[in-house]
Amino acid sequence: MDFKYDVIVIGAGHAGCEAATAAANLGSKTCLITMDMNKVGQMSCNPAVGGIAKGQIVREIDALGGQMGLITDQTAIQFRLLNRSKGPAMWSPRAQCDRNKFSWAWREILENTPNLHIWQDTVKEIIVENGEIVGLKTWWEVTFHAKCVVLTAGTFLNGLMHVGKTMLPGGRMAEPASYQLTESIAAQGITYGRMKTGTPVRIDGRSVHYEFMDTQDGEADFHKFSFMDTSVRHLKQLQCWTCYTNEESHDILRKGLADSPLFNGQIQSIGPRYCPSIETKIVTFPDKEQHQLFLEPEGETTQELYLNGFSSSLPMDVQMAALKKIPAFKDLVIYRPGYAIEYDFFDPTQLKHTLETKKIKNLFFAGQVNGTTGYEEAAGQGLIAGINAHINCHGGEPFTLARDEAYIGVLIDDLVTKGVDEPYRMFTSRAEYRILLRMDDADMRLTERGYQMGLVTKERYELLKRKREEVERIIEFTRNYSIKAVLINDALETLGTTPLRHGCKLIDLINRPQLSIESMAEHIPALKRELDQIEDRKEEIIEAAEIQIKYQGYIERERIIADKLARLESIKIKGRFDYDSLQSLSTEARQKLIKIDPETIAQASRIPGVSPSDINVLLVLSGR
Structure with missing residues (x-):
């Protein structure tokens, strides 16, 4: 059998799903090939989205018309905004999701996206003619012809899992690895290497002694991931819990190091430095008496829990014995042990900023095959690869994001310019323009570009225009409204800030750290009337206006620096x-x-x- 498409996406993880829906929504006849249609958008490790800098990436995906933010809001069972005590450049949304509902929500979108077809199979070979990809072959001996191919194979390329001395082939627990595809690509002159990642034990919640743990509650304010109106929490909101390892558990872990694949030479590849295994922690920090663990629910109704902070590939009995020395887990029952996985990746310096390979025209790579880790980094790459695959099929200027436009731009520029020597994870510290790349203004930065490209709907674009108008109206009001000292000083003293000696503009008061637009509105009727005119997304709009007021100087200074460096671009x-x-x-x-x-x-x-x-x-x- 032969099939013909504009764009074929290999792999239905977070990169593949975003790539396929982007290409299809832009008008390309698209096929998404996956080993298992019941595992699309699978959260292989922690069922959580967002976190430091990662949350900003998800908001950028959403602002450009991608899907991850919408699905996260739809399936979240706990939401938190991290780094609230710091400035808005550091605020980062994070949500715990129902693993199965997240995957199913992705499948519903995929099956109902026009121009998108799903095929369940495994790709074994790419077909290249005169330096240009023209198709591929699968293990079911089906030939696909395509103008562009996007590879998003995750950890499946020659994947090998480790638990102690036991090694099993696979791309994920209970799922087969993908063979021959790496070799087929390498035959075209593209170099590859091996990387390693890991995942922790999964726990039966009925065996946990929660009385020995501290609770970690979620938040219920207006913050979310998508800029669309998804403010209603669809699912029951759940707690997470925290506890610590101890010296007794560390002693057992140390005794087991001889059988650790990470330390006995069994694993040669490099793992993520910022998310180390528990055995790496006790070796790297020998004087540390405890390490914090986070126990997180896998879903709204399941008893399965994820033990964040205890990633391991130690033998099962060592993992269990060490955990049982922790009071909360003294009667522990698990669903499966933690394990490490090694897999093939391709040196990302072989890519253009569009994520097209330099050696093979119209072949794109996205996600962990580029040496990254994390659902969010993968999804951001998938979106850019899918967009550019469509452009290569139908014409148009390449779509790329600069370092001062998006964290996605920082991510891709780091990959193609610097390469990787360990699994790449995004941090706010990687971006030199953090104050320009805030979570609150991703729509202001990117939605118009998405609309011009054709991926953002008119509805979303109209929401952006209304928000921008409202924000500018509030800022303009504060800039022009005069305050008399005698009328506001009592309120200022009540709010814990210095009284005025003479009148000033309202914007000068809002610039004080103790004051906010909303606290001022309680004492200034004219301001309250201005805010009451906002019909939708009131809290979001007020927050956006206040950030622009309070941080205007920093924003302008960083923009000047960015514009100067743009000359070199x-x-x-x-x-x-x-x-x-x-x-x-x-x-x-x-x-x-x-x-x-x-x-x-x-x-x-x-x-x-x-x-x-x-x-x-x-x-x-x-x-x-």
Whole structure:
């Protein structure tokens, strides 16, 4: 059998689902190929979305017309806004989701997206002619022809799972690995390596002594992931719990290290440094007497619980014995042990910023095959790959995001410019323009671009326009409204801030850290009337206006810096120089520039090993 499509997406994880729906919604005839239709959008590890910087990525996906934010709001069983004690650049939404409902919600979207077909099978080979991908073959001996292919195979490429000395092939517990596809791609000159990740034990909640744990409650204010109106919590909101390991559990873990695949040479690949296994923690921090654990529900009605912080590939009996030394788990019963998994990934420096491979035209990579980890990073890449696959099929300018436009832009630029030597995870510290990339303004930054591209609906775009108008109206009112000291000083003293000596504009009062727009509205009837005119999403609009007022100076300063550096982004150098012949460059710079072949001077400046003096040489040769 032969099938023909514009875009084929291999793998229905978070990257694949976003890629397929984006391409299809833009008008490409699309096929999503998955091993198991019952595992689409599967949360292989923690059933949670968001977190530090990751939550910002999800809001960007949503602002561009992607699906993850909508599905997260629909299936959340606990929501929290992290880093509230810090400034808005650090605020990050996080939601615990019902694992099964999240997956099913994705399947409902996929099955009802026009132009999108699902095929259950495993891909074993890509078909390349004259340096361009033209199709693929599956294990069921079906040939697919395509103009573009997006690979989002996650941890399945030659996946190998480890529990103690036991090794089992697979891409996820109880699911087969994918074979031959890596080799088929590598035969075209694309290099690959091995990485490792892990997941913790799953616990039967009926065996837990919750009296020895502290509760961690969710929040119920207006914050959520999608900018669309999804404010109603659809599912029952649940607690999480915390506890700590102890010296007794550490002693058992230390005694088991000889049988740990991470320390006995069984696993050679590199794991995520920022999310270490429990055995790595006790080796790296030998003087630490305890490590915090988070017990999180897997769903609204299931007894299955996820033990965040206890990722491990130690033998089952060691995992169990160590956990039973913790009072909350003294009678522990588990569903399955923690395990590590090794898998193939491709060096992301072999990609363009569109996520198309440099060696094979119209072949795109997204997600963990690029050396990243995390559902959010995968989904953001999938969205960009799906958009650009559609553009390659039907024409148009490549769609990319700059580092001052989105965390997704930072993520992709880091991957294609710097490469990875461990699984990449997004942090706010990776972005040099954090104050410009806040969670609250992702729609302001990106929705218009999504609308112009055709992925954002008119309904969503109209919501953005109304929000922008309301925010600007409130800011303008505070800028022009005068306050008399005699009329406001009693209120200021009540609110714990210094009284006025003379009158001022309302915006000057709101700039004080002790005051807010809403606290001022309780004492200024004219302001209250202005706020009462807001018909929808009132809290969100007031928050957006207040952030712009309080942080305007920081925002403007960072924008000036970004605009100055944008000059280097405009200097195109791809294909202009024979770097090997430029002896005025350092040897390392020549090697790195040949490998990466950067698009611009700015990208060249971010390549590790390319020094400021090397950049000056390129500027002179560029006539700047």
